[in-house]
Amino acid sequence: MVSLKINGQSVEVPEGATILDAADKLGVHIPTLCKLDIPEFSLHNHGASCRVCVVEVAGRRNLAPACATPVMQDMDVKTHTARVINARRTVVELILSNHPKTCLTCPKSTACELQSLAAELSIQGIAFSGQSSRHTIDASSPAYVRDMNKCVLCRRCETMCSTVQTVNVLSGLNRGFATCVGPAFNMPISDSVCVSCGQCVAVCPTAALSEVNNGAKVWAAIRDPDKFVVVQTAPAVRAALGEAFGMPAGVPVTGKMAAALRMFGFDKVFDTDFAADLTIMEEAAEFIHRFKHGGKLPILTSCCPGWVKFFEHQFSDMLDVPSTCKSPQQMFGAVAKTWLAEQLKVDPARMVVVSVMPCIAKKYEAGREDMGRDGRPDVDIVITTRELVKMIREAGIKFAALQDEGFDDPMGESTGAGVIFGTSGGVLEAALRTAYEWITGNTLEAVDFTALRGLRGIKEATVDVDGIAVKAAVAGGLGNARRLLEDIRAGKKQYHIIEVMACPGGCIDGGGQPYHHGRTEILKKRMKALYAEDKSKVLRKSHENPFIKKLYAEFLGEPHSKLAHELLHTHYVKRPRM
Amino acid sequence: MDAEQCRCMDEEFKELDDYIGQFRDKKTALIKVLYEAQRIFGYLSEKTMLFVADRLDVPAAKIFGVVSFYSYFTTTPKGRHQIKCCMGTACFVRGAEKIISAFEEKLKIKRGETTTGLEYSLDSLRCVGACGLAPVVVVNEQVYGKLEAPDVDTILANNKG
CATH class of the missing domain: 3.40.30.10 (Glutaredoxin)
Known part of the structure; x- marks a missing residue:
């Protein structure tokens, strides 16, 4: 242990700790900007590039960045002297001097860390003026916008993209005033190996990276009398939406969300969880077929579009390994524009399917060439949880005070298995619940596969199915997925079934969720919320969903029927590795 | 591109590939390899950078980051x-x-x-x-x-x- 003094108070911390760690222990607040540590995801970004956290250390001539300076025995640190406060203000004013002054209309306004920092330091004017960066805004992606003029060069996105996700699309480019973070050759991001997982957007402190906002498109569709507009909401949305309205993390707001969407004026308010149950029907059937007939194993889940694009780029030699199932979002759209349209006697050409997703890759997925039918997309407009928050505010709805409402039939009914799709391990758990019963013909009593739950990056379990040990694994985050897949490719590991989600922790940590600012306890609470909702359901196995049974009886026939293949399955394409 | 030019390109890439082959630790050889590539081609095209990225197993973005940082490297052809x-x-x-x-x-x-x-x-x-x-x-x-x-x-x- 090392003992030191901060502002005259003694504190002991382990060797190797930083001044910032020591200050945290004492409850002394040192402002930061570039720093972001999420140990659970192995994300460590403290390059001390912003210099906001500088402090005075007795005996040192220069101020020291608290986030990157290791403590030393008997160090004497002052965190808020006139010199320190002055330096911090100067640093922030310099950053602001080259930052667009468009805060009032910025998509990140009130959620921007630079804005909060300026307020915290009482910046009331900027002493510096000069040239401003003139980077071209990259709006090539359907998922997110890159505005490098708003970049503060914290490099969080680059660390996330390369270290955690191993997508490696972002790097510091150029030098001096022209420095920015971007893809190779400054190409449009949509031409790059980016998979739109959105984790860069999730950690960006400003609006240098922000989701494409489709709120206006949704309002226009709702207000168009010729359109029949249905909405579906992904499982992870309900676990986080309340946070934006002052409710504690981990309180599911399913009923209030349905009520708010109905107030918007949607013609039908449905649940992606229904389609999650449908996905399990198809995926479990596919797994069992491969399992029994010596097909390609392991089978990999394919509900996550970031993951799908990742393996198309990085594992293009293994395109026959993933399940051919479309994601629940896409299955929902495909069924809505056929079965539902028929039932409601609505011309599918008039139908607009809106998705509310925790994810920005879903915006990309909806526009993929392999999706849709007869030139008609399965899903027309995708908004994220954050865009839904903005729409609820625009509509003047007092969200926290809403009375709970339910979803509409027939695509609003779901089982507990559908609900847990929103968290890492959930899809696999749901698949195992159904696959077990279908293979053995017995009722599965212990439906909780707890070994597959939690924030850990790689989770493994062996399940006894009729005397056969089924080996299952879960990867949360693309870096973990890469490690798992490389081991499989090298023949080092063998599994029967693997779930992969691009975001660490799964969809509850999606790139479109309310910002968690690195606080993983929020993510754990979101996970708990979904497992609690699962537990509260009478039906917890996808194949028990009465409306899914009806869908197969009336329309699809059985899993993997010709029609099911046409509507619910897809194919993958080889994409360049670099 | 005519056949002769094409063969010439292939020879240049082979020369670069042979040069890369001598490094056991490929990731630390980046600057040397880029230097050699520029000597061979006169400049660093996207094709050359992608070739280096593939052979050294270093992300293309990282390579472009290095090339765009050092003024010595050029991504446009230079005069004779x-x-x-x-x-x-x-x-x-x-x-x-x-x-x-x-x-x-x-x-x-x-x-x-x-x-x-x-x-x-x-x-x-x-x-x-x-x-x-x-x-x-x-x-x-x-x-x-x-x-x-x-x-x-x-x-x-x-x-x-």
Whole structure:
């Protein structure tokens, strides 16, 4: 242990700790900007590039960045002297001097860390003026916008993209005033190996990276009398939406969300969880077929579009390994524009399917060439949880005070298995619940596969199915997925079934969720919320969903029927590795 | 691209590939490999950078990050005669600006550019360490010193084709 003094108070911390760690222990607040540590995801970004956290250390001539300076025995640190406060203000004013002054209309306004920092330091004017960066805004992606003029060069996105996700699309480019973070050759991001997982957007402190906002498109569709507009909401949305309205993390707001969407004026308010149950029907059937007939194993889940694009780029030699199932979002759209349209006697050409997703890759997925039918997309407009928050505010709805409402039939009914799709391990758990019963013909009593739950990056379990040990694994985050897949490719590991989600922790940590600012306890609470909702359901196995049974009886026939293949399955394409 | 050019490209990439082959620790060889690639091709095209990325297993973005950071590396083809005007302090005070402007006027290009047909490229650089000869111009590896604007014609005449 090392003992030191901060502002005259003694504190002991382990060797190797930083001044910032020591200050945290004492409850002394040192402002930061570039720093972001999420140990659970192995994300460590403290390059001390912003210099906001500088402090005075007795005996040192220069101020020291608290986030990157290791403590030393008997160090004497002052965190808020006139010199320190002055330096911090100067640093922030310099950053602001080259930052667009468009805060009032910025998509990140009130959620921007630079804005909060300026307020915290009482910046009331900027002493510096000069040239401003003139980077071209990259709006090539359907998922997110890159505005490098708003970049503060914290490099969080680059660390996330390369270290955690191993997508490696972002790097510091150029030098001096022209420095920015971007893809190779400054190409449009949509031409790059980016998979739109959105984790860069999730950690960006400003609006240098922000989701494409489709709120206006949704309002226009709702207000168009010729359109029949249905909405579906992904499982992870309900676990986080309340946070934006002052409710504690981990309180599911399913009923209030349905009520708010109905107030918007949607013609039908449905649940992606229904389609999650449908996905399990198809995926479990596919797994069992491969399992029994010596097909390609392991089978990999394919509900996550970031993951799908990742393996198309990085594992293009293994395109026959993933399940051919479309994601629940896409299955929902495909069924809505056929079965539902028929039932409601609505011309599918008039139908607009809106998705509310925790994810920005879903915006990309909806526009993929392999999706849709007869030139008609399965899903027309995708908004994220954050865009839904903005729409609820625009509509003047007092969200926290809403009375709970339910979803509409027939695509609003779901089982507990559908609900847990929103968290890492959930899809696999749901698949195992159904696959077990279908293979053995017995009722599965212990439906909780707890070994597959939690924030850990790689989770493994062996399940006894009729005397056969089924080996299952879960990867949360693309870096973990890469490690798992490389081991499989090298023949080092063998599994029967693997779930992969691009975001660490799964969809509850999606790139479109309310910002968690690195606080993983929020993510754990979101996970708990979904497992609690699962537990509260009478039906917890996808194949028990009465409306899914009806869908197969009336329309699809059985899993993997010709029609099911046409509507619910897809194919993958080889994409360049670099 | 005709067959001859194509074969020539292949040979150049093979030369680069052989050079890369000698490194056991590929990831730390990046700068050396880029240096060699630029020596072979004269500049670093996207194709060359992607080739290096693939062979060294270093992300293309990282490679472009390095290439765009160091002024030594260029992503556009340079002329057969590379004129580099020293703009260091000594040369600057002894009229380097007039010399580089004279080149710009004669070649009808700005500093940093290359003439069509790739005969000349014109760049400025900082101190070449020959301040006694200020103002100094380096053409290919040849140093010209104590220059005045009219000397530009002679230099161009000596470096043609």
